[in-house]
Amino acid sequence: MIPYGKQAISQADIDAVVAVLQSDYLTQGPQVPAFETAVKNYSGAQFGIAVNSATSVLHIACLALGLSEGDWLWTSPNTFVASANCARYCGADVDFVDIDPHTYNLCVEQLEQKLIQAQQQNRLPKIVIPVHFAGQSCDMRRIHQLSQQYGFKIIEDASHAIGGRYLDLPIGGCRYSDITIFSFHPVKIITTAEGGLATTNQPELAEKMQLLRSHGVTREAHLMDQALEGPWYYQQVDLGFNYRMTELQAALGLSQMSRxxxxxxxxxxxxxxxxxxxxxxxxxxxxxxxxxxxxxxxxxxxxxxxxxxxxxxxxxxxxxxxxxxxxxxxxxxxxxxxxxxxxxxxxxxxxxxxxxxxxxxxxxxxxxxxxxxxxxxxxxxxxx
Structure with missing residues (x-):
């Protein structure tokens, strides 16, 4: 069988994973930060937050932007269900914007007409998730212009699109969005076996997503409500999740980034x-x-x-x-x-x-x- 998509694993990838298995850290070690740095630097963003799947990234990205019950999230109907499910995880409502018949991406003209109607009905979205279907960027400049007019936040679902460019800049730099998310499933461009990553240029969003991916637990003194009791001390300051990426996944992803x-x-x-x-x-x-x-x-x-x-x-x-x-x-x-x-x-x-x-x-x-x-x-x- 000739598959529609497949990972490309080299000996260097295998060696990178084996090296982690022989190291002191299988989780929460140096490989995850190194992978985050590689992706954010490639994309041109200021921050990168790696987690265990793109679905998890979508979830914590929505939470970081304050999506909750009573809010609306709009996305494309031509996507995997995770692009919409992330809103439901937050208790928010979902609606869709039809696609452009040429690019198969979210149609900006349809988006604008839907925004005009939603404003009249007082049902404007809090977040819009354009999906870069098949690796081709949506018209992010126009979507960003509409966000300025109608007051919504933008998460670029670039699960298909790492390594792509828009207006000659790497996708993921968040020039026209608040957060971009990538997927590293085996059929994607590069893989971490399972995994995802968010990029952003906003430090408060990065800090929030870093907190949410690891139980809402922190050892950062500035996030706590009292002084440190000792080197062992931590606090749970939010309701987070166990969405961490392992060192094995990050080592594979870091090796793949070179290609x-x-x-x-x-x-x-x-x-x-x-x-x-x-x-x-x-x-x-x-x-x-x-x-x-x-x-x-x-x-x-x-x-x-x-x-x-x-x-x-x-x-x-x-x-x-x-x-x-x-x-x-x-x-x-x-x-x-x-x-x-x-x-x-x-x-x-x-x-x-x-x-x-x-x-x-x-x-x-x-x-x-x-x-x-x-x-x-x-x-x-x-x-x-």
Whole structure:
């Protein structure tokens, strides 16, 4: 099976993890701060906070921004459920903004119209989470302009997008957001096996997220309500969680960071071959916006309406292609239907979903394997 995404583990990665196993620290040692520094420096942000998953990062990012019961969070329906679930963890309400039919990202025009209506109804969001789908940045400059006008905070869900750029600056620098989050699941650009990280330029947000990832417990005197009783002393000053990243995960991530640009470049090389060899078919290939240099986490193609997606999917799987579909619109999931959402609420996301298949694209994909993928797909599509 040729998977749609896969980790690329080198001997250097293995050696880095083994070195941690042979060290004094398996958790709360020097590797996590080193990994945080590597990611924040690469992204151009002032702070990095590593945790055990991107879902955990989304949760504590929302809490750090004060999201709670009675508040609204808006995000894209074309994402994994975690982008919306983080609001529910905080007791907040969720709504969605339909996607742009070209980039498959949250549509800024739809966002603006929804904000106008929400202001009239006194239901403006406290937080908006644009999702950089497939590694391509949303139009963050325009979203930031709307945040200034309507008073919401921004969390960039860049789970797909480390190594990408927007307006020629690295994604994650938080120039147009309060917090950016990354994912390091094995199918992402780089991996820590499981893991996530938040970047921010606001020290109070960084301090809050650092506190929340570790039980709300601190040894920092300035956060306590009384003097230290001794070197052993700590206080729980907030209700936090055990969301810490291990030293093993951080060592793997730190090693992988040294090859991040190489991984993204390889994905672009592979994508250019797809664009060249699938251009004369009736498939819709992913649009690449000139303001964005995508990290190309995914390569979703849209099938023509004449083809049955389920039949195509099954046939490709039978031929050994580990294709997948990204994503089932969040608002159509049973949990969100019970909250009042219905099919038809966000037609662009639903139309995209009905025709989408993600084909293999990862840095370990060989030339021969990609050629086989192309042959299989061309045999199903109408070729000019």
């Amino acid at each position: 991040l640009d190489e991984f993204v470049a390889k994905r672009h090389q592979l994508a250019q071959r797809y664009f060249a060899e699938l251009a004369n078919t009736d498939l819709v290939l992913p649009y690449q916006h000139p303001d964005s240099h995508s990290s190309l986490h995914l390569f979703p193609i849209l099938l023509p309406a004449s083809l049955n997606r389920a039949e195509v999917f099954n046939r490709l799987r039978e031929q050994g292609l580990g294709v997948n579909v990204h994503y089932i619109p969040v608002h159509t999931q049973p949990y969100y239907r019970r909250l009042g959402f219905n099919a038809g609420d966000f037609p662009q996301a639903e139309a995209y979903y009905q025709r989408a298949i993600s084909i293999p694209l990862h840095q370990g994909l060989t030339y021969e394997e990609q050629g086989y993928v192309i042959d299989c797909i061309r045999s199903l599509a109408c070729v000019d």
